[in-house]
Amino acid sequence: MKIQKSIARDIPEIFRLYGLATDFQKLTFPENTWPTFERELVEREIQEERQFKMIIDDQIACVWAVTFSDTQIWEERDKDPSIYIHRIATNPDFRGRQFVNEIVKWARGFAKSHQKKFIRLDTCGNNQKLIKHYTHCGFDFLGIVRLKNADELPSHYQDTDVCLFEIKLYRV
Structure with missing residues (x-):
């Protein structure tokens, strides 16, 4: 397994993995599924070296993106030096291999x-399976909020x- 910039x-x-992830969301948590994302978003992330992939046996097993700011979701907490992980999508051929744990190791x-003190992510809706999964992977569950401006x-x-999650890397 290796992690590289996309x-x-x-x-x-x-986009194939995003589509498969959305199909999986419709089966497992239909209350909230991903929309179709804009190609320009992914192109910009690649240009800015913020889109990543996990490679296994010469196949893309998982993708995700990071940002360094997420004001509309994290509001005042966005002032903290953090990375934010978004849109983790796993190739179904590799599902069940605990990739979030590998992403956390990489993200540390x-x-x-990048001199950041927190690793953060969020998920929409009260998805108890994801809450349990992310906390099992080392994230602290900070609670459920309603965004003031989205x-x-x-x-x-x-x-x-x-739902908001974070890993504190060291005392702040």
Whole structure:
């Protein structure tokens, strides 16, 4: 297994995995599923070296993106030096291999190399299975919030509850 920055020629596979993840969400938690994301979003993340992939046996097994700011979701807490993980999508051929644990290991080094003190992620809706999964992977569950302003966020954030998670890397 290796983790690399995604490149432009990965875009079709990234969108295939997003589609498969959305199909899986419809089966497991239909109350809140991903919308179709804009190609420009992924292109920008790749150009800014914020889109990543996990490779196993020369196949993309998992993808995710990171940001360094997430004001509309994290509000005042966004002032904390953090990385935010978004859109983890796993290739179904590799499902069940605990990739979030591997992403957390990677994110610890990535965050420290960028002088960040927190690794954060969120999920929409009160999805108890995901809450349990993310806490099992080392995240502290900070609770469920209703966003005050989600106008610049994708549609799945509109008028829904959001679960917040973080890993504190060292005392702040």
